[in-house]
Amino acid sequence: MSHHVSIKDLPEGGEKFDPAKASGVITPMLGFGLLGLFGSLYYFAAKPAEFAYSWLFAFFFCFTFVVGGCFWILLHHASNSSWNVVIRRLFEHLANMVPVIFIFSLPILLMPSVRNALYEWMVHHQAAAEHATNGDVREGLHHMSESNPHMHILWAKYGYMNKTFWYIRFILYFLVLGHIARTLRGKSLKQEQDGDIKHTIKSRFFACRWLLFFALTATFAAVDWLMGLDYTWFSTMWGVYIFAGCAWSSMALMLLLVSYLRSLGYLRKVVTEEHYHLMGKLLFAFTVFWAYIAFSQYFLIWYANITEETRFYLLRNTEGWRWVSIALVIGHFVVPFVFLLQQQLKKKPAFICFWGVWVLSMHVLDIYWNVIPERGPSLGIGVLAPGAWVGDVVALVTIFCLSGWYFLRSLNKYSLYPWRDPRLIESVNVVN
Amino acid sequence: MEATATAPASSSAPATPRILEREPLVLNHRSYSWITNRICGIVENKQPGLWWALFIPSVILAGVMVFCFTYLIAAGVGVWGQKQPVAWAWDITNFVFWIGIGHAGTLISAILFLTRQKWRTSVNRAAEAMTIFAVMCAGVYPMFHVGRVWMVWFLAPIPNANAIWQNFKSPLLWDVFAVSTYFSVSVVFWYIGLVPDLATLRDRCKPGLKKLLYGMFALGWRGANRHWSHYETAYMLLAALSTPLVLSVHSVVSFDFATSVVPGWHTTIFPPYFVAGAIFGGFAMVLTLMIPCRKIYGLQDLITPKHIDNMAKIILLTGTIVGYAYCMELFMAYYSASPYEGAAFKLRTLDGPSVWYYYAMFFCNVISPQLFWFRWARHNMWTVMAVSMCVNAGMWYERYVIIVTTLEVHMTPGAWRTFHATWVDNWTFIGTFGFFMMNFLLFLRFLPVIAIGEVKGVLPESNPHHDPHGEKGVQEEDLMGYPDRHVPKAANA
Numbered sequence: 001m002s003h004h005v006s007i008k009d010l011p012e013g014g015e016k017f018d019p020a021k022a023s024g025v026i027t028p029m030l031g032f033g034l035l036g037l038f039g040s041l042y043y044f045a046a047k048p049a050e051f052a053y054s055w056l057f058a059f060f061f062c063f064t065f066v067v068g069g070c071f072w073i074l075l076h077h078a079s080n081s082s083w084n085v086v087i088r089r090l091f092e093h094l095a096n097m098v099p100v101i102f103i104f105s106l107p108i109l110l111m112p113s114v115r116n117a118l119y120e121w122m123v124h125h126q127a128a129a130e131h132a133t134n135g136d137v138r139e140g141l142h143h144m145s146e147s148n149p150h151m152h153i154l155w156a157k158y159g160y161m162n163k164t165f166w167y168i169r170f171i172l173y174f175l176v177l178g179h180i181a182r183t184l185r186g187k188s189l190k191q192e193q194d195g196d197i198k199h200t201i202k203s204r205f206f207a208c209r210w211l212l213f214f215a216l217t218a219t220f221a222a223v224d225w226l227m228g229l230d231y232t233w234f235s236t237m238w239g240v241y242i243f244a245g246c247a248w249s250s251m252a253l254m255l256l257l258v259s260y261l262r263s264l265g266y267l268r269k270v271v272t273e274e275h276y277h278l279m280g281k282l283l284f285a286f287t288v289f290w291a292y293i294a295f296s297q298y299f300l301i302w303y304a305n306i307t308e309e310t311r312f313y314l315l316r317n318t319e320g321w322r323w324v325s326i327a328l329v330i331g332h333f334v335v336p337f338v339f340l341l342q343q344q345l346k347k348k349p350a351f352i353c354f355w356g357v358w359v360l361s362m363h364v365l366d367i368y369w370n371v372i373p374e375r376g377p378s379l380g381i382g383v384l385a386p387g388a389w390v391g392d393v394v395a396l397v398t399i400f401c402l403s404g405w406y407f408l409r410s411l412n413k414y415s416l417y418p419w420r421d422p423r424l425i426e427s428v429n430v431v432n
Numbered sequence: 433m434e435a436t437a438t439a440p441a442s443s444s445a446p447a448t449p450r451i452l453e454r455e456p457l458v459l460n461h462r463s464y465s466w467i468t469n470r471i472c473g474i475v476e477n478k479q480p481g482l483w484w485a486l487f488i489p490s491v492i493l494a495g496v497m498v499f500c501f502t503y504l505i506a507a508g509v510g511v512w513g514q515k516q517p518v519a520w521a522w523d524i525t526n527f528v529f530w531i532g533i534g535h536a537g538t539l540i541s542a543i544l545f546l547t548r549q550k551w552r553t554s555v556n557r558a559a560e561a562m563t564i565f566a567v568m569c570a571g572v573y574p575m576f577h578v579g580r581v582w583m584v585w586f587l588a589p590i591p592n593a594n595a596i597w598q599n600f601k602s603p604l605l606w607d608v609f610a611v612s613t614y615f616s617v618s619v620v621f622w623y624i625g626l627v628p629d630l631a632t633l634r635d636r637c638k639p640g641l642k643k644l645l646y647g648m649f650a651l652g653w654r655g656a657n658r659h660w661s662h663y664e665t666a667y668m669l670l671a672a673l674s675t676p677l678v679l680s681v682h683s684v685v686s687f688d689f690a691t692s693v694v695p696g697w698h699t700t701i702f703p704p705y706f707v708a709g710a711i712f713g714g715f716a717m718v719l720t721l722m723i724p725c726r727k728i729y730g731l732q733d734l735i736t737p738k739h740i741d742n743m744a745k746i747i748l749l750t751g752t753i754v755g756y757a758y759c760m761e762l763f764m765a766y767y768s769a770s771p772y773e774g775a776a777f778k779l780r781t782l783d784g785p786s787v788w789y790y791y792a793m794f795f796c797n798v799i800s801p802q803l804f805w806f807r808w809a810r811h812n813m814w815t816v817m818a819v820s821m822c823v824n825a826g827m828w829y830e831r832y833v834i835i836v837t838t839l840e841v842h843m844t845p846g847a848w849r850t851f852h853a854t855w856v857d858n859w860t861f862i863g864t865f866g867f868f869m870m871n872f873l874l875f876l877r878f879l880p881v882i883a884i885g886e887v888k889g890v891l892p893e894s895n896p897h898h899d900p901h902g903e904k905g906v907q908e909e910d911l912m913g914y915p916d917r918h919v920p921k922a923a924n925a
Contacts, residue, residue: 004897156769197452197906208805215756223767234768236701236760292679296703303691304698308770422452422906432548 005428010269014192014415021264022408029405036398043391044107049117050375051391052108056118057371058395059104060225061364062403066101067218067243068250069094070180074214077184077200077207083278085427086270086417090257092188093411094250095181100406102174104399108225109170121161121231124154137162153232161231169224176217180210188418197422218243229374233312237297244293245366248286252359255279259353266416270428273347278432280346283359287340291333315373324369332362368392451905457551457890459733464888467734471629471880471887472636474729479877482728487873493866500860501576509579511856518839518851523573525831526861528685529713530570530868531611532706532827535678536714537563538618541625542674545667551742553886554735557629558725559718560622561879565871566717567615569864574607603687610684614677621670627653628663629880682706689834695776696838699764705757709827712750712797715743716823721872723813723820725881734882737811744810747823751801754830758794772843779841785850786837793833796826 019026043051072091076084084091107114116123128140128151138158145151154161184203191199219239227238235241255276261267301309316325336355345351372392418424458467504511514521537559544552575584587608589598598605631653634646653659686706689697719740726735765777781790800822803809810816836851875881892898 153769156774157767160767195450197450200452201908212752219760234764236699236757236764237704238700239760240701240704288676292683293704296683297700300687300690300698300700300702303687304693306693306698308768422450425451 005269005425007425010419010424010428012419014417014419015266016414017261017266017411017416019409019412022260025260026405026408029401029408032397033401033405036394036401039394040398043394044111044114047391048111048113050388051395052114052117053372053375054388054391054395055107055114055399056225057368057392058399059101059108060371061367061396062104062399063101063221064242064246064363064367065094065250065253066097066177066181067221068246068248068253069097070177070214071218071243071247072250072254073184074180074207074211077203078211080204082423082426083275083430083432085421085423086267086275087254087258087279088421089185089188089414089417090254090261091250092181092185093407093414094253095177096185097403097407098174098178098181100403102178104403105170105174109167119228119231121154121228122163124151124231125163128154150232161228166224169220173217173221176210176213180214183210188421189414192415192418192420195420200422215239215243218246226370229371230311233309235297235301235309235312237293241290241293241297244286244290245363248283248290249360249363251279251283251286252356252363255283255352255356256360259349259356261416262349270417270424272428272430273349274430274432276349276352277343277347278430280340280352280355281432283352283355284337284340284346287333287336287359291337294328294332316369321369321373324365328362328366328369331358332366336362364396453905453907455736455738455908456892457554457736457738458887459736462733462891464891467887468632468884470730470734471882471884472633474876474881475633475878476636480728483873483877486869490866490869490873493863494870495863495866496859497572497863497867500856500863501572501581503856504576504860505581509577511854512860513852513854513857515849517842517847517849518836520835520839521851522832522836522853522857522861523577524688525828525835526864527570527573527577528831528835529828530566530573530864531681531685532710532713532831533717534563534566534570534614534618534714535682535707535710536718537561537566538614538621538674538678539711539714540718541621542671543678545671546675550890551739553890554731554739554882555718555722555743556886557622557625557879557883558722558875558881559714560618560625561875562717562721562872563618563714564615564622565868565875566714567611567618568871569868571611571615572864574604603684603691606684607688610677610681614681617670617674617677621667621674623649624663624666624670625883625886626879627651628655628659628885629883631655632884633880678711679703679707682710694838694842695770695772696780697834699761701757701760705754708750708753708757709797709830712747712754712801713823713827715747715750716820716827719743719747719816719820720824723817725876727813729876729881731882734887740813740816741807741810744804744816744819747819748801748804751797751823755794755798758798776838776841780833780837784837784841785848786833786840789829789833789837793826793829796822797830800826 040051040055043054069091072084073088073095075081076088076091108118109115116126124141124144125137128137128144129135130140131143132140138155141151141155141158145155159165183206187199187203187206190196219242222239222242226242227233227235258267258271258275258279262271298313301313315321336358340346340355375388421427462470512521512523514523537556540552540556540559544556575581578584578587586592586596587598587605627650630646631650634643634650637643637646683703683706686702690699690702692698722735723740726732762777762781765773768774778784781787800819803815803819808815809819840850841848888894893900
């Protein structure tokens with residue numbers, strides 16, 4: 001910081017985004033998104049079972065940003081921190097993408113062909129319903145377990161893993177995240193109208209309480225949508241693992257977004273190299289945290305080597321997936337760890353943006369590696385089913401571009417930073 | 433300020449944002465010299481009667497610990513209560529308990545330093561000291577548990593007469609490396625932080641043995657610009673080095689259990705769950721020690737309600753994380769549909785021989801910290817002490833639940849056996865408390881309990897941009913109308 005910024009140096013009313021300035025990005029995003037949408041419709045009609053995995057992968061990838069956005073605003077309020085005030089509105093906007101992401105989740109929620117392709121347990125439940133005399137799934141599973149011991153697993157956890165509860169939870173995840181995002185942005189916007197400091201304090205109370213529900217939402221969403229792909233597999237670390245990726249990738253996205261907005265002339269008075277440094281440090285911290293969690297989970301399952309658990313890693317350590325696993329170790333941890341370690345480099349926007357792109361690529365790979373091997377071992381990279389990856393790309397382009405388009409298109413509704421926040425000046429002048 | 437506190441939210445509020453001020457970390461506008469005098473005074477003046485009242489029983493109890501270990505060497509490990517299938521009992525429980533306590537110090541020193549949490553300065557020195565003494569208490573248990581303590585050096589990968597090579601595949605050996613590394617780095621970190629303050633003590637001493645010793649350990653510190661510059665670089669590097677150690681030690685301790693195939697031990701969440709638990713237990717012990725300390729030595733202006741409040745919040749957070757892990761374990765025991773996992777947790781929570789330990793653990797670690805949601809509870813020293821005591825006990829129960837209650841009912845029902853502690857178990861454990869307290873009291877007696885140089889650094893006047901006449905913002909306390917807010921009092925020497 002060259003000099004101390006005071007309230008008088010900042011424009012009253014904050015800064016408003018003009019989408020016209022960003023048409024170079026917004027229009028192509030819409031174009032690619034619509035093209036992708038047509039492609040997706042084709043794939044849903046032509047290869048629903050195969051494309052279901054592509055869609056889940058792309059949907060979950062974008063869902064992680066929303067989870068990450070909610071986490072960062074909750075954390076910032078709960079920890080009463082100030083440095084983040086200048087970027088908080090962008091995180092609030094990211095978190096408020098919940099309804100959009102919900103729309104993209106509808107094929108999973110509503111299309112039986114997609115659900116059944118993804119979640120084998122649902123097929124078994126259907127068979128059990130047909131098997132039982134009165135359509136009682138639980139009873140049917142019990143009968144089926146006599147010939148197939150795996151059905152015993154489904155019988156034993158029927159209380160959690162049943163369709164009705166699954167639908168309820170599905171909706172609940174979006175309601176909780178939506179409530180968090182809406183309330184915190186609502187309080188922030190109210191403050192812009194009346195300037196009352198109490199909104200800041202109320203937000204803190206809200207954030208502390210809702211962190212708890214957030215943790216449960218992120219955990220069980222990860223359990224239902226990804227762990228549920230293989231109903232026999234389980235890991236207590238799973239929720240933490242997915243959460244680590246959410247926080248990591250959303251921070252990387254934020255770095256890219258802030259840099260893009262600065263390149264258009266916004267936020268230049270409020271976001272300094274200190275903010276880049278802080279965001280870079282958090283990116284580094286979550287690089288390590290993810291590696292710690294991923295390593296612990298892998299290591300403990302590898303070391304104990306019991307058949308109940310090893311399937312997950314066996315699948316991902318055989319055929320072509322082995323190389324993806326190794327790439328994750330190097331690309332998701334070793335390389336960013338080495339480069340993000342250096343303080344001076346973290347203060348350089350161009351440098352940190354490169355790592356933002358890198359992190360997002362690795363996050364794509366991570367989610368891909370988590371979802372796609374379940375499509376069938378024969379679809380490993382080594383012997384990839386012809387054209388299967390095209391569907392994956394199409395789904396990713398569709399959801400990412402259309403969400404991105406909506407995000408940027410709606411960014412002009414409010415100031416880019418909460419200009420009447422009582423910690424704004426502390427944030428602008430932060431030194432670390 | 434008054435007007436702000438009562439002004440209703442309306443459109444007539446000024447368009448420019450108001451400023452929300454941070455609470456001061458040193459109360460009553462204490463000066464640099466007051467801070468030096470108050471902290472050095474603890475070392476220079478006679479200790480209060482209470483110090484002796486605590487020190488003498490501590491020394492006696494430390495002696496009891498020595499006696500218990502001597503008896504164990506003479507008679508064998510059988511004097512402890514463990515027998516198959518409970519081969520790990522109080523010894524490993526106590527080892528993990530003390531190692532956990534030893535986590536807060538380095539967390540405060542390293543992680544809170546790297547995250548620029550300025551409030552750490554008032555408590556880091558004592559917490560680091562506590563860490564070192566706790567790790568010492570922890571270390572003795574596995575040392576004696578090996579059976580022949582004089583052979584313990586076989587754990588080190590150095591050539592020995594029988595050409596025995598260590599089992600590098602065993603997490604128990606990793607423990608040796610993890611704990612010894614942690615101990616070494618913690619001692620160096622603590623000592624480096626002490627150097628400027630040792631120089632302060634040296635300069636205030638009359639010539640004599642004390643001055644000589646303080647001078648020797650102050651390494652010729654003169655407070656020069658170059659000294660501070662090197663010191664800060666070293667401190668930062670040590671903080672960066674210690675941070676992974678905070679995570680690694682308890683992760684490796686958790687591997688002792690989680691790498692096994694014992695139901696109730698093998699679960700993937702163990703590493704972060706153990707680390708969170710260690711921070712949780714460590715902070716409870718810091719509060720247990722520092723609340724009486726600030727009262728006895730008149731340090732209320734340096735260890736303020738804000739500090740206690742922050743630590744209580746960390747206890748609430750980590751306690752809730754620990755609660756999440758407990759619930760996740762239970763959920764996955766159900767979700768996995770594994771009969772072994774299910775049985776282990778059923779025996780732990782419903783019909784095993786030591787069920788009450790589980791509920792004692794759950795109450796102490798998950799329920800009792802929930803009191804800290806309320807500000808009054810975080811600001812009432814009796815409540816804070818009570819919850820901290822609960823957590824201290826709860827973290828011991830947690831290790832007992834994981835280790836003993838699992839082994840008591842492990843796999844073959846015919847071999848089940850309930851563990852009963854012997855008098856040697858009891859007195860060894862009590863003895864380690866004596867040893868811990870003795871060391872801590874000696875630390876209070878001879879070394880500055882608060883990092884003098886660091887606390888001065890967080891005073892507003894230490895900020896080169898500080899403007900004492902600048903426009904005041906709003907204090908959060910004013911807005912909330914708390915009855916017990918700390919109004920600065922007139923400073924008295």
